[in-house]
Amino acid sequence: MSARDSGILLKAEGVHKRFGDHVVLAGADLEVPRGSVVTVLGRSGTGKSVFLKCLAGILTPEAGSMRFDGAALDQGDAAARAEFRRRCGYLFQSNALFDSLTALENVVLPLEQTTDLPDKEIQERGMEALRQLDLEAHRDRHPAELSGGMQKRLALARAIVTRPELVLFDEPTAGLDPLRRNAVFTMIAKYQRQFSFTAVIVTHDVAEALVASDSVALLDGGRMRFQGAPAAFSASDDPVVKGFRDSAAALSETLHALRRGENIESDES
């Protein structure tokens, strides 16, 4: 059965990536079913963003294969890569907005540069995207004049204005407080349903990921230690999964032990 038949939109197998002598990915696999939200979890520095950038083609893996909608995505196949990029959006951790352009100019940029749509339609689609993300009133503002949450929404508007089938989210909640984290996950879930795109989210927010995702993967030691439904993740006996899942409880226990005067060895590995 081909990937297209099985409903798998994106499939990565055995992705290897190293920087000098430092091996970041040592055969990472991921399956992304069409229309689902897949979250890749992992500790800081385990290579989650690197994996996402390999999927997006920003970084070139040393080995491994990827298939998008059943078609192989070879690094050397420029046409397949271009087709993938046309159907894929990417939300950067830093938002990567063009600071010299206004909000509307940021949103319409991919339409202007990758389509032959008439200017009027491009402007209308840009305004529609801004309206859907409650940014219509800020169309003429530059990114620096917007709040952090607005910038995140603007980056999402730019990522979805081309109506992609797949959107990759790189740490969309990094550095945000719990309320804003919830707001961002709510925003992703809302627009994922509204625009029916498939989403891959890289994060280390376990609680939000379990609620917002259809499938959860855990990256550890350069490989996917686990991929399955959130319920299976919650029930898993795998010690690494357990350790990651129960990190909040472990912290609580450690703090209680320290308060009791016990000697705790720190594990920074």
Add this chain to the structure above:
Amino acid sequence: MLRALGRHTLSIVHDLGDYALFTTRAFGAVMRTRRLGRRLARSVYEQGARCLPVILVVGLFTGLVLGLQGYYVLNRFGSEGLLGTLVSLTLVRELGPVLAALMLVGQAGSALAAELGIQRNSEQIAALETMGVGTHGYLVTPRVVSALLVYPMQAALFVCVGLVGGALSGSWLLGLSPGVYWSAVERALEPRDVSQCLTKAAVFGLLTISLCAYHGFNTHRLRSATGARAVSASTTRAVVQSSIVVLCADYVITSFFV
């Protein structure tokens, strides 16, 4: 030591090849880039209108100094009447295109290297790649094409203002007849001198703007620095190398024309 020298030589050859490919890609993207006209207009404004004050001021003072120095030297031989010849040929053949290019490197080239460096660091260039936007076509092509148009115009303007500066110091300050000055200018200049000036300016524009774009675009490849320091290092490198390239290319082109 021999090994280090060989490694360094190989690295230079690799970088030269990389730069040549980079520039070729920028030209190759001319036909593929959508809405190039708008980006081109913005680049013409940045390299043209925004650099106008510095071209006017430096051109005027270069002409003023040339007029003063030339007058005193020619006066020793009783040949003040040749002041227009000296000023015009010096400006048109050498100083006009070279100094205008150096001024443009200082203003437009450094700004371009820094802008691309910051865009690289803040993942704006990666964002373009993920959107499927041709980064060379969007970021580099309009700048390089614009340089081919703007540099010759700026050099011509520099020469004109310099000639006025020469007239100001020679005629109005030192008493040389304006008619003598301007008729010497007219007699001295040939179409070949003007074409040499414009050719040099266009070549300098192509070399310097593509070099500045190359360094800014590849800021992330610097091993000696990261972040803001990488932007600073790539901008410095762009300006220094562009200035040296202008002088080297000037010598090569002059040797062909002479």
